[in-house]
Amino acid sequence: MATTTAADRREEAKQAFDAYFAECPSRKLLDRLSDKWVTLVLTGLAGGPRRYSDLSRRIAGVSQKMLTQTLRGLERDGLVRRTVTPSVPVRVDYELTPLGESLMPLVAAIKGWAEANIQTVEAARKTYDATA
Amino acid sequence: MATTTAADRREEAKQAFDAYFAECPSRKLLDRLSDKWVTLVLTGLAGGPRRYSDLSRRIAGVSQKMLTQTLRGLERDGLVRRTVTPSVPVRVDYELTPLGESLMPLVAAIKGWAEANIQTVEAARKTYDATA
DNA sequence: CCGTATCCTCCTCGATACTG
């Protein structure tokens, strides 16, 4: 059947959207920033180089898997540099690259907005929940 | 046994972390912003009030469920106002509140950074993938 | 010390169908 169904059109729209979406730069950045651990690792590295074990202690509650996964992702994106010192036992240091540093003002801005307005948001939620 | 195992200590740390974490304002904001559809809806509303069906067309690829869910969340947080006009058929408009508007510069900043640096990130990824 | 590999469990999200 050559009939164009609603499902067909929806599917088509979805494809087009996904293609467009994948190209959206801010979307890509958001994908990185939205990761549960990324901002924590980033701020954890803000003060200078840190060892792996150091980070895992500073960022309480992170599993080895997630810490490694997050660091790998950030390294891949060129936001973090990984340095291995082949001693025994091995020592690994992580630090922000200039690109990574350039991202910190944004994180700070988000933090700033949040601290300034979180109370308003909380109040709005309370009101909303009470009304509903 | 009164012995404190490693698992015990990990569990304890997790509890403490979660409590601390739940209090972190930037974390809360990030939870909102990191949502796949939030920024899209927000930017969709940047130009002024929009009807529900209007939004669903502007934001191609969003399901009814997600659009409604996102709008509800934003309304609850006081970032978006919902106005129902009881005509037949019903008409519903959404618009940014002043609080919502105040968030837009941040979104713009993220967009700006992304557009300025996404190529560097992409290049870094290519290099990383090639090396590995 | 710094990971990798595996399993297993929520929980999000999309598809679909139905209502005021």
Add this chain to the structure above:
DNA sequence: CAGTATCGAGGAGGATACGG
């Protein structure tokens, strides 16, 4: 037009055990 209700697949992420 603007939703709500329900179901099922898929992926994220934690626990655990093992390797260089």
